[in-house]
Amino acid sequence: MRIGQIDIDRPVILAPMEDVTDRAFRQLCKRHGADIVYTEFVSAEAIRRGAEKSIRKLAMDEHERPVAVQIFGGTVESMVEAAAIAESYEPDYLDINFGCPVKKVAGRGAGAALLKEPEKLLAIASAVVNAVSLPVTAKTRIGWDHDSINITDTVRRLEDAGIRAVAVHGRTRSDMYKGRADWGRIAEAKQACSIPVIANGDVWSADDAVAMFAETGADGIMIGRGSIGNPFIFAQAKHLIKTGERLPLPSYRDRIEAAREHLRLSLEYKGEKHGVLEMRRHYSTYLKGLPGVSKVRNLLVREPDPAVIVELLREFEATCEALDREGLLKEGGEFLNDHSPKLILNY
Ligand SMILES: Cc1cc2nc3c(=O)[nH]c(=O)nc-3n(C[C@H](O)[C@H](O)[C@H](O)COP(=O)(O)O)c2cc1C
Known part of the structure; x- marks a missing residue:
């Protein structure tokens, strides 16, 4: 999978998680084999205001690389300004959150709310791509609800906007975290575009990781909750993917x-x-x-x-x-x- 200078075969990636993927956890996961790590999402508005707590989240360590900074926001202006500031912290790439379902984000027109406003989503993605020289990626869900699943349209739009890879969580906004992620929809997204697709949702073991690559045809996979308290999952998944053999459970x-x-x-x-x-x-x-x-x-x-x-x-x-x-x-x-x-x- 290629994103700018990064070129990794079937990467196993640490998902962005608020209050979890701070520098300490990212480094821990890196030491245990994560190929790429993401920061927690950071509010564009807060970055723009110079809010100290948010600015601190942009900092990273050399040995976390490759590392992506994820930002979210509901307006082109705030996202463009925040992207330029985030770029100055020199992550390997920038990621835009178009999937967050929680009220404080989606209720304010950002995150998953943009799935209901495809024109605005496109405007934000293009503006950020044009505002920075780093590669820009996006992370999204398969749709707002089950009556409006639009992931193939979304990934095509993102590709047209110059987005370099897209991570797809196989749930809608209305699912929140219920049920099982729909890997079939991720496979459809992979078929619909030519940029790399990173599959996400419900990888809890190395076996799940192998199954997710096989069922989605994705270029990379991303693990969130399955890594909490279990950073071993990265090395285990990679070992099984590359050798077909299982590492022992951690003692x-x-x-x-x-x-x-x-x-x-x-x-x-x-x-x-x-x-x-x-x-x-x-x-x-x-x-x-x-x-x-x-x-x-x-x-x-x-x-x-x-x-x-x-x-x-x-x-x-x-x-x-x-x-x-x-x-x-x-x-x-x-x-x-x-x-x-x-x-x-x-x-
Ligand atoms: C505690 C927590 C915090 C999260 N924070 C973010 C976030 O900041 N940005 C984002 O794009 N997704 C966030 N997510 C969603 C995850 O990145 C991921 O898409 C989701 O958990 C599904 O993957 P999983 O089944 O491997 O956990 C968060 C999820 C959890 C559980």
């Missing part, structure tokens, strides 16, 4: 180490106070299914001192080790395809 040691690594990165980027707070919603997904997890989780989410958190994780690992020696642990615990319902409700 309790791997999972506790990933939580520690995530904590270290969060502290590095967000400082002690925010780094510790940020990590609190992640422990349960890293440790899910391991013995005595609720007890250790309760301690972890109350503890302000990172050194004590590291010690709690070490003690927890020692407990798991002891149980493992007695043969009382399943391989990898019950770590399959779950995600944190809390994170999804927030979104």
